[in-house]
Amino acid sequence: MKDDTVQKRLENDLKSNNENYRYTFDNLSAGIWMKDYTTGQVNYASKAVEDILHTSKKELYNDASIWENMIDPKHRTDVFVKQHLLKKGESIKHKYQINAGDGTTKWVYDQTIPRFNEHGDIESLFGMLVDITPEIEMHQRLDYLSMHDPLTKLPNQQSIYEKIDRLCENNEPFALLYLDIDRFNIINDSLGYQVGDEALKMIADRFVLMTPEEGYIGRLSSNDFVIIVKNDSSKASVNTLAKKLIQRMEEPITAIDYELHITTSIGISFFPDDADNKLTLLEHAHSALYHAKKHGKNKYQIYSISKDISSYKKYILDRDMREAIVNEEFEIYYQPQVDPQDGLILGAEALIRWNHKDWGLVSPGEFISLAEENHLIHFIGDWVIQNVFAQLKQWKDKGITLRPISINVSPIRFMKKGLVELVSEQLALHQIPAKYIEFEITEGSLLKDEKRVLSTLKGLRDLGVKIAIDDFGTGYSSMEYLRKFKPDTIKIDQIFIKNLTNEDKIDRGIISSILHLAKSIDANIVAEGVEEYEQYEFLQQQECNSIQGYLFSKPVQLEKYEQMIQIGYLKPTKTKMKPVLQEERRDFFRFVFPYHVRGEMTITEVANRKVELGSTKILIEDVSLGGLKMVSSLKLPINEDMKFMFEFKLINELFDLNGILKWKNEEKADMYSYGVSFDLNQHDEDRLAPLINLMSTLRNANQEIPDTEFIYEDAHLFFLKN
Structure with a gap:
């Protein structure tokens, strides 16, 4: 006898609906699951959950901890910490890695939704699990390509910029080496880009091997590379690295049956000595590179505003040029x-x-x-x-x-x-x-x-x-x-x-x-x-x-x-007029050396601002207690706000004397003579006076002045060599 009771029809309808849901869920690529909140037992898992976790439903139903144990340790804490949000009625969305049952590593997207009973307590949890490994890997691939050069696999310009920014923010000293392959365009133009690309890959490999373990290397553009290394106080290791890079690059490279002889030029700047930001550091390193190439290529050049007076002057002129245009x-x-x-x-x-x-x-x-x-x-x-x-x-x-x-x-x-x-x-x-x-x-x-x-x-x-x-x-x-x-x-x-x-x-x-x-x-x-x-x-x-x-x-x-x-017209001068010497009329006896004496000078103060610079070579013609006359290849201003220190040795006695320039005459061959006025203290005056008297006595007796570094060659040749 057919049972047509309402209760039976409802049961059949519910069973049919459940089967329809199960059929739908089992054919979705996303996994659908449900579990008891109190016990954590999984009550339902669709087929996709099995496929994603590579674990059978039976195992999931019997041991709820299997899923939790699959979560990669580096993500597990973050996943568990978010569970408290469920009590607030909020759903949770995660992206995390799992180590699936078959040993594969996957990325999954997991959304959990709480279900409350009539008392307001969480009764069960249900959610969705999606394998997003292909999307994550594609994203990682795109991230890699956005930060790496596809030819050499080295970090690209964007990556280099971000690296320098981070290092500047950390405020740790480092050196930036800007490397350029000399005349590389000739290889591309004469042998083709296939040979050029192969050579670039081999060059990059050499640079990688030469980069210190804690260093960083990237390809900035075309045939330009950047190496970043931590800088020690002496900077000696950076100089050594630059020399080794140049020497290593001189070894021939064989690219697609062509033996290539390639050289590199390097410009170097230092953080924070030369600049405190990315772009200025790169500009200074490129400026140093420009000078290395200008002086014959296959060399390295350090950018330094404090190397000597000439470098300092270039730095000041470069710094002030924009303001000079405006003003x-x-x-x-x-x-x-x-x-x-x-x-x-x-x-x-x-x-x-x-x-x-x-x-x-x-x-x-x-x-x-x-x-x-x-x-x-x-x-x-x-x-x-x-x-x-x-x-x-x-x-x-x-x-x-x-x-x-x-x-x-x-x-x-x-x-x-x-x-x-x-x-x-x-x-x-x-x-x-x-x-x-x-x-x-x-x-x-x-x-x-x-x-x-x-x-x-x-x-x-x-x-x-x-x-x-x-x-x-x-x-x-x-x-x-x-x-x-x-x-x-x-x-x-x-x-x-x-x-x-x-x-x-x-x-x-x-x-x-x-x-x-x-x-x-x-x-x-x-x-x-x-x-x-x-x-x-x-x-x-x-x-x-x-x-x-x-x-x-x-x-x-x-x-x-x-x-x-x-x-409307001019007359030529019959003889070349030499400028009248504007000597400072020293009140002291002046000793004229038989030959130039080698010395050095540096700037110590400009407009009441202290500066620390390296020294520049000079040749001294005469000396007195009031000052000296010297020759230099530098064009310097007669400015009492610019103060100097002069270093020289007379009869094995070393002097470091402060002074200012009082007059200047332009000589031939881009040389200048200067009159210097000393600012002597009593101690230095007591040291210098007897030596001037002794040198005068020796000269009158036709005897050589000992332990003094005389320069016997022509002044112009001396400055060309130095």
């Missing part, structure tokens, strides 16, 4: 270009100077290379161009006869877009004929990016601007570029002019040939660096178009040049 501390000087036949002023070259508050008048030779390194050369170069145009407009408004102004343009500026547009705007703004502007470009500029440079030059010539080749004859492709691009002016480099007074037939022949060549292509010719009357006479006889040099005038300020052009 308009730059000034344009003008050096006349004169017709040697009648002395008429034909034009001038615009030469920038920097009026630095501590270092006085700084010449472009001291800061232009720094401006190129720190990417400020575009601002400075454009400032000069704009100011020359504005000055021509002022002269025009005053009714002063206009004469062409020649402007030096950095090679880097020719490779940056916008130069032609800038000149076009200035021509329109000031209504100045383009023939009064001439841009000077060195032969080296043409070699950097020939196609772009020649395109820019053509654009300037189309505007009517004249082009001069500066330092002609010092490059490698002079004739080739004359053929490719006919210049309006050729400037003979002063290296050829200097030897004219020595009856040097080779230099005279070179100059005569250049003059003849210029005439044949209808180019104007300017002889630079004319200082002697004999040079002037030779160039006059050879019918040189224009002369520029101290014989007629040094570079002068605007007011002085305006006076010159209003007169």
